[in-house]
Amino acid sequence: MTWTLRISGLSLQISRQSLLAGLAAAAVLAAAAGLALLLGSYPLSLAGILDALLGEGSGLHRLIVLDLRLPRILAALGAGAAFGLSGAMFQVMMRNPLAAPDVIGFNAGASCGALCAMMLTGGMVLPGAIAGALLTAAAVTLLAWKDGLPPERLILTGVGASLALAAAADLLMSRMDVLSAADMAQWLAGSLTARTWRDAALVWGGLAVLAPLVMRLHFPLARLAMDDAIATGLGLPLARLRLAVTATAILLAALAVSTAGPLPFVAFAAGPIARRLIPGGRPALLGAAACGALITLLADCAARAVPAVQLPAGVFTALIGAPLLLWLLIAHVRKGAL
Template sequence: MIWTLRLSKLSLQISRHATVIAAFLLIVLFAATSLALMLGSYPLNTAAMLEVFSGGGTAIQQMILMDHRLTRILTALGAGAAFGLSGAMFQTMMRNPLASPDVIGFNAGASCGALTAMMLTGGMVLPGAIAGAMLSAAAVTLLAWKDGLPPYRLILTGVGASLALTAVGDLLISRMDTQTASDMAKWLIGTLNARDWSNVALIWCGLALLAPMVVWLQFPLSRLGMKDDIATGLGMALSPLRLAITSVAILLAALAVSTAGPLPFVAFAAGPIARRLIPNGKPVLLASAASGSLITLLADTAARAVPLIQLPAGVFTALIGAPVLIWLLLAQFKKGAL
């Protein structure tokens, strides 16, 4: 069922099913966030949290909730949303659920760029991640190009590039001092440990800046699901649109990598999960962002809940994403797409 909202000369169609699913995801996200704020080696109940948020509570409660858990959770939500948006944009543009930045090597390129920037400057992680992602995207595209860009060639080339760039990342870590190498090795798995308000500001300000572009690209993305000749017949300039979509999606992925590390399979799994929830054939960017946030938050909460040791969140996102990858590979083989 479609609801039509009319405001003067503006008419907006809203799917009831999509609205219900969006409300459900928001409720689940709120519940998961509340649970994540409570859990930890120093548990907090609802009354204690409300007291801290209102300016009260003990100094220890304020430090744990405001300086540790809240920053970590807000970073997880933002990075997960950025990964989910990036993956959904690539998958919709390429008309293939396997074409996500973590599968085709763009996240690995961002990681190498960030590591290189860290070695050379001791900082500038975000510019390094953006440069690495852009360079890896250009290299993968050039290597996969053959009278166009067939999705299967892009995916296979990207998988090979991802393996090569992962090896380069390991080489860069081997040239660092012991403490830095240990920290960066955990970061490469994907971790949200020791996030602070600067990370929160970076991820959410970046999302706010890129949001208008994502909204603007929603319409052409819905047409790129058609065959190229049909989309061209509708008056769409495919090459500039694909360049714009690729640039925004890479910026989203690099932004997430710079704040949370290259969390595996979040960008890959968020889109298919959202499409299963809202099977309307249109880009499900908002649902993908919410799914990515939920996956990242649940993975980080599970990592914190393991007793005695602090596992990186990337361990749990890999456990979530691996079954989704196998399922999608089987589905693509059945369709003859691979």
């Protein structure tokens, strides 16, 4: 069974399976958020958390819940959703599960841009991340271009660019003082420590601005998974469409990086997981956003659960994504795609 939702000229088909999967994802995200509210060095009961959320209880409880834990949870959910959307859009457009922004160097470019902005201005993280991601995308595209843009060539070029940009980030940090370099090293590993309401508002405001564009691109993006000749026969302007998808996905990746740092493998893993859960050949953008948000939040919960040490969430996202990357690489080698 399928329902059609029409909003201001936009038409969106929702199947019963997708609706059930969405409700299940919302329930899992709510449970994970509840778990994250309970975690911390200061123990809080469920009743104490509910009182704090309602503006009651002690001032200390309200400070911990409303000013420390809740903004961090919302920032994790927003950054993860942005990563998941960005990765799914690139993977569908390039017809390759390896073509995620964290694999092909765009996240590394965004982190280098943000790092340069921090050093030069003391702020301006989001504009720096956007500029770094756009410059990296342009450079990788030019280096990979050879009578077109084969996905495999783009991926290998992006991996090389990612390694070069990681070395550049290390060089930039060597010019900082010890304390600033230590903070930036944790951020570059992917961390949600000390996130505030400003960070949560930034990432969710960016998602709200980009959401209409993502919805408008959903239908043509599904057709990009077809052969170019078929997509052209359907009347799609491939060049303009790919440019729009690339620009939107880069903005989403830069938004996520500026909030949570370059969390490894979230953008890469969210799309394939969502497509497994929601089959049918669709881009599964909402599913990828939900999976990205859940991976990020659970990784941050795992980082907070380790006693006596502040581990970055990127350690745990790497533990999730690295085996998936190796599995996909082996599958592509066996198919002769690499």
